[in-house]
Amino acid sequence: MKRRFINGLMTALCGLAxxxxxxxxxSLLWLVISHGFKGLSWDFFTQLPAPVGExxxxxxxxxxxxxxxxxxxxxxxxxxxxxxxVFLAERGDTPVGDAIRFTAEVLSGVPSIVxxxxxxxxxxxxxxRFSALAGGVALAVLMVPTLARSTEELxxxxxxxLREASLALGVPQWRTSLRVVLRTALGGIMTxxxxxxxxxxxxxxxxxxxxxxxxxxxxxxxxxTASLTVQIFNYAVSPYQDWHDKAWSAALVLLLLVGxxxxxxxxxxxxxxx
Amino acid sequence: MIAAANKxxxxxxxxxxxxxxxxxxxxxxxxxxxVLAIIGPSGCGKSTxxxxxxxxxxxxxxxxxxxxxxxxxxxxxxxxVDPVTLRRRVGMVFxxxxxxxxxxxxxxxxAGLRLNGIKGDYPALVEKTLRQAALWDxxxxxxxxxxxxxxxxxxxxxxxxxxxxxxxxxxxxxEPASALDPIATAKIxxxxxxxxxxxxxxxxxxxxxxxxxxxxxxxxxxxxxxIEHGPTEQIFTNPKEPRTEDYVTGKFG
Numbered sequence: 001m002k003r004r005f006i007n008g009l010m011t012a013l014c015g016l017a018x019x020x021x022x023x024x025x026x027s028l029l030w031l032v033i034s035h036g037f038k039g040l041s042w043d044f045f046t047q048l049p050a051p052v053g054e055x056x057x058x059x060x061x062x063x064x065x066x067x068x069x070x071x072x073x074x075x076x077x078x079x080x081x082x083x084x085x086v087f088l089a090e091r092g093d094t095p096v097g098d099a100i101r102f103t104a105e106v107l108s109g110v111p112s113i114v115x116x117x118x119x120x121x122x123x124x125x126x127x128x129r130f131s132a133l134a135g136g137v138a139l140a141v142l143m144v145p146t147l148a149r150s151t152e153e154l155x156x157x158x159x160x161x162l163r164e165a166s167l168a169l170g171v172p173q174w175r176t177s178l179r180v181v182l183r184t185a186l187g188g189i190m191t192x193x194x195x196x197x198x199x200x201x202x203x204x205x206x207x208x209x210x211x212x213x214x215x216x217x218x219x220x221x222x223x224x225t226a227s228l229t230v231q232i233f234n235y236a237v238s239p240y241q242d243w244h245d246k247a248w249s250a251a252l253v254l255l256l257l258v259g260x261x262x263x264x265x266x267x268x269x270x271x272x273x274x
Numbered sequence: 275m276i277a278a279a280n281k282x283x284x285x286x287x288x289x290x291x292x293x294x295x296x297x298x299x300x301x302x303x304x305x306x307x308x309v310l311a312i313i314g315p316s317g318c319g320k321s322t323x324x325x326x327x328x329x330x331x332x333x334x335x336x337x338x339x340x341x342x343x344x345x346x347x348x349x350x351x352x353x354x355v356d357p358v359t360l361r362r363r364v365g366m367v368f369x370x371x372x373x374x375x376x377x378x379x380x381x382x383x384x385a386g387l388r389l390n391g392i393k394g395d396y397p398a399l400v401e402k403t404l405r406q407a408a409l410w411d412x413x414x415x416x417x418x419x420x421x422x423x424x425x426x427x428x429x430x431x432x433x434x435x436x437x438x439x440x441x442x443x444x445x446x447x448x449e450p451a452s453a454l455d456p457i458a459t460a461k462i463x464x465x466x467x468x469x470x471x472x473x474x475x476x477x478x479x480x481x482x483x484x485x486x487x488x489x490x491x492x493x494x495x496x497x498x499x500x501i502e503h504g505p506t507e508q509i510f511t512n513p514k515e516p517r518t519e520d521y522v523t524g525k526f527g
Contacts, residue, residue, distance in 0.1 A: 165433070
């Protein structure tokens with residue numbers, strides 16, 4: 001009797017904890033949707049931001065800018081992260097491998113604003129201007145450690161029998177790593193990349209003083225570039241009600257973008273398991 | 275010094291995994307175009323022995339070897355020998371079928387050539403090797419299907435075809451039929467006899483009847499040592515060593 005009572009009590013407590021944990025998530029979604037939805041329109045996705053006092057306008061350049069900066073981050077971060085991961089999986093049981101793994105762990109714990117400062121020092125100061133490139137570098141630094149670790153795990157999951165099969169055919173080790181092992185792990189790595197991209201797209205701090213912002217279209221990597229996150233920040237800290245509304249709508253757009261990427265990543269990984 | 279008819283000569287081969295002495299002073303020869311069966315209880319060094327013949331043993335961390343292995347009179351461990359080139363001459367088929375899961379049947383067969391950048395008439399080669407591996411009739415209409423769509427026995431024959439496609443002189447088979455049903459096993463055994471007309475085969479097996487059916491010579495390993503090596507018929511009917519007799523008659527192992 002007592003045992004049943006305790007069991008019931010514990011189940012109830014766990015359920016309560018779950019509900020409490022869901023409160024922030026649900027209220028976040030509710031707030032963003034309720035405040036942001038009314039501001040969504042065709043113009044919001046296709047127009048440049050309107051100056052203060054004018055109504056209308058959109059965040060088209062910020063959406064494009066986020067994709068642009070994240071694209072640059074991928075160009076830099078994906079080869080580095082995947083390469084480091086393959087190295088760790090294939091040659092990781094050495095002092096060098098341990099050092100890389102340790103560095104990756106430390107790096108993944110570094111606050112993103114610190115990464116932003118580093119990118120400021122490494123790219124912005126020498127170039128003497130804020131740029132999409134600097135933002136991309138900052139986001140790449142954020143992506144590399146997690147991508148390296150998940151690539152390592154995924155490559156280690158590839159059965160040793162496949163590696164042996166390839167080596168026994170007289171295929172050199174490096175080509176075996178690239179064309180057999182990495183190829184087999186590719187589905188999982190694509191998922192890891194998508195999740196990394198989703199995370200990077202949601203970062204504000206590293207972009208504040210690297211990519212800065214831009215009220216206009218920009219496709220040059222050496223120029224300041226708008227991003228959804230920084231645009232949200234600027235709108236939110238402004239004193240204008242119209243801009244506050246725009247911040248909510250832009251937040252909703254960002255949520256949709258990141259949610260789609262995460263969902264895509266998870267669907268991809270599920271289809272791989274099947 | 276060495277009779278030219280021997281494809282493989284092994285002299286005082288020793289192998290270790292870290293401190294574990296897995297092979298002790300093994301010496302034997304395999305004449306060209308014959309089948310050598312290696313029998314013995316689990317953990318007796320059979321697999322280690324064949325993996326020394328294409329230098330796959332050294333890929334395991336902590337693995338070492340000493341002694342000589344000669345293929346066509348050339349020492350495999352001599353300075354100038356490239357293990358990668360060697361493995362194109364000495365092919366290998368593993369215990370569990372391991373086709374490349376991301377490739378089609380066709381691509382699996384030519385994988386050894388393609389990954390090594392060797393050009394050739396791939397379609398003709400695929401048909402030839404799949405016929406050699408007695409798989410052609412079963413897969414000719416679905417060459418572009420995934421290799422994983424095949425049954426276990428078919429996958430193993432595909433792996434044999436893949437090994438044959440790079441035209442090795444020696445084929446090492448590490449318990450190639452141990453995971454297969456009797457019909458698939460019979461097909462592989464038949465295949466081994468046919469292949470022995472053109473290449474030299476070393477096959478590890480747990481199945482004594484299989485060794486008796488497919489091989490010309492048999493070597494019995496126990497605890498890392500070569501206990502007895504001779505013509506298959508003699509090993510199974512009139513072994514010289516009592517331990518061999520106990521093993522082949524099923525008294526232990």
